[in-house]
Amino acid sequence: MMEMEPFIRMENGQAAAMLTIESWRRQFPEIRAGFTTRIGGVSEAPYDSLNGGLHVGDDAGHVRTNRRIIASLAGFAFEDWTCAEQVHGSNVYLVRAGDRGKGRNDRSDAIPDADALVTNVPGVMLASFYADCVPLYFVHPASRTVALAHAGWKGTALRIAEETIRVLQDQFDCAPESLYAAIGPSIGGCCYEIDGEVASRLAAALAGEAAVADSKMEWENPGVGLKAGNDGRYVADLKEINRQIMIKAGIQPTSIEISRYCTSCRTDLFYSHRKEKGKTGRMVSWIGLKEEVAD
Numbered sequence: 001m002m003e004m005e006p007f008i009r010m011e012n013g014q015a016a017a018m019l020t021i022e023s024w025r026r027q028f029p030e031i032r033a034g035f036t037t038r039i040g041g042v043s044e045a046p047y048d049s050l051n052g053g054l055h056v057g058d059d060a061g062h063v064r065t066n067r068r069i070i071a072s073l074a075g076f077a078f079e080d081w082t083c084a085e086q087v088h089g090s091n092v093y094l095v096r097a098g099d100r101g102k103g104r105n106d107r108s109d110a111i112p113d114a115d116a117l118v119t120n121v122p123g124v125m126l127a128s129f130y131a132d133c134v135p136l137y138f139v140h141p142a143s144r145t146v147a148l149a150h151a152g153w154k155g156t157a158l159r160i161a162e163e164t165i166r167v168l169q170d171q172f173d174c175a176p177e178s179l180y181a182a183i184g185p186s187i188g189g190c191c192y193e194i195d196g197e198v199a200s201r202l203a204a205a206l207a208g209e210a211a212v213a214d215s216k217m218e219w220e221n222p223g224v225g226l227k228a229g230n231d232g233r234y235v236a237d238l239k240e241i242n243r244q245i246m247i248k249a250g251i252q253p254t255s256i257e258i259s260r261y262c263t264s265c266r267t268d269l270f271y272s273h274r275k276e277k278g279k280t281g282r283m284v285s286w287i288g289l290k291e292e293v294a295d
């Protein structure tokens with residue numbers, strides 16, 4: 001049987017094309033989660049058109065309009081949009097009620113220096129930004145806790161997935177085996193060529209090592225998610241490497257959804273930093289809990 005793509009286009013009757021995690025929509029009706037495409041916003045080339053990133057040189061007014069469109073279709077108020085300044089690190093930030101809305105209009109009040117956000121506050125829409133990097137989503141249904149993590153090769157090598165799982169465990173008592181995770185559209189193993197130094201750091205992350213003592217270390221069997229490419233280079237499947245890190249951290253393989261979309265192959269749908277040589281927009285991943293309805 002063909003594997004199904006878990007990220008499915010939402011039926012919103014609007015121009016903006018947004019993807020939702022179909023199995024979660026049915027399984028966890030209290031959770032809203034998904035990923036934007038580049039289609040249906042107001043930004044002009046090369047940011048055309050649903051750019052969510054304020055840091056890429058696009059017109060800020062256009063980005064704010066796009067963010068309002070995205071929040072509304074995701075089922076949130078614009079005031080719920082909460083985001084951080086991503087730095088390709090592995091800091092996990094615990095979002096509380098007082099953080100709601102940070103960074104939505106302006107980078108100056110975004111949560112600083114965080115590539116992963118965790119919350120159990122209903123009505124907070126966590127958002128983060130992508131053009132090839134891997135969006136990671138986490139849900140712990142019993143404690144009604146959700147998380148987002150941004151994993152490029154650096155975040156993957158720093159095992160940000162494991163860091164996020166650790167915070168969920170320490171702060172919310174989420175047993176890893178009762179967590180659900182999703183891995184969204186990103187650059188695929190088809191398109192992501194890297195040099196030996198990056199490959200050795202990813203191999204170390206796969207092996208569960210904190211850091212590579214010698215960045216030029218030799219390794220024989222790169223492992224799942226890494227293979228030799230042309231001219232001494234390597235090819236990495238960052239989605240698969242993050243899946244392996246999640247499984248090693250205790251999430252059940254059957255509880256992990258993984259997108260088949262490659263952002264570099266599909267620039268008709270997505271922004272790709274590599275394919276578009278750095279001059280492009282950003283997709284948005286979002287997750288949040290519906291606000292509880294008062295009687």
Ligand SMILES: [Zn+2]
Binds near residue numbers: 189262
């Ligand atoms: Zn590709």
